[in-house]
Amino acid sequence: MARRPLPTAEEALAILRQRRTRPPVRPPPPAGKNLAPLLKALEEKYGQGPAALKTRWKEIVGETLARRTEPVRIIKGRNGAGGALELRVDGPVASLIQHQAPQITARLDMLLGKGTVTRLRIVQGPLSVPPAPVVTRPRRKPPLDAALERQLTEGLADQPDGGLKDALMKLGRGVLRSEQG
Structure with missing residues (x-):
């Protein structure tokens, strides 16, 4: 089978004028433009969740408990009742959290709104982020002679x-x- 010769420059222009070309593919619309109203509606309905708590957890429970605990999720209550905050706790700190539960829920009310969290659900287990090392102060100097x-x-x-x-x-x-x- 013999190959046909390539067209000349004028013939190529004539071929291109006769044939229609496909229009260029449009880029997709920005995801943020269509997603922003949906995210806003979801935030109004369900709240910010534990991500907002993780950033301000040290302010809520104090530095000592923040090193040993972390918020995992907020469990919604049925029929509009207050939900529960699930906390992952490292070891024996669970008893301290139980004793301070009323103070912690009061602070959560200030941050998330009254009645969003009415109880704490404590789960003992390893934290996702290891506790920060405790800064030790230099020792006191010995007493005088x-x-x-x-x-x-x-x-x-x-x-x-x-x-x-x-x-x-x-x-x-x-x-x-x-x-x-």
């Missing part, structure tokens, strides 16, 4: 007893400790 303490006491013996003498003793101890170490 007995000789330095006696010398400081003798130096302030002529001062009248009261708040000023106590403040001077404390200041003197701090200065002498810093000279020691």
Whole structure:
């Protein structure tokens, strides 16, 4: 079978003028434009959920409990009743959460609205984010030697007893400790 020769430039233009070409494919509309009203309606109906709580959890329960707990989900109550907040708790902190449940639900009412969460559901298990390490303070300096303490006491013996003498003793101890170490 013989191949036919390629068309010349003028013949190619004539062929292209006779045939219609497909229109270019339009890009899809932005997803955010159509999705924003739907998300807004869902947020009004169901609320923000645990994502809003995770960002402000340290403010709600305090830094100590925030390291050992995390909100998992909000379980809606039936017939418009208040829901339950499911908390994942690390170990024995569950008893502390039970004792502080009224304070925690009161704080949740301020954030989410009155009656959104009426009870806590505590689930013991590992947290998704490991607890942050506790920052340790530097140790206190050792007390003064007995000789330095006696010398400081003798130096302030002529001062009248009261708040000023106590403040001077404390200041003197701090200065002498810093000279020691």
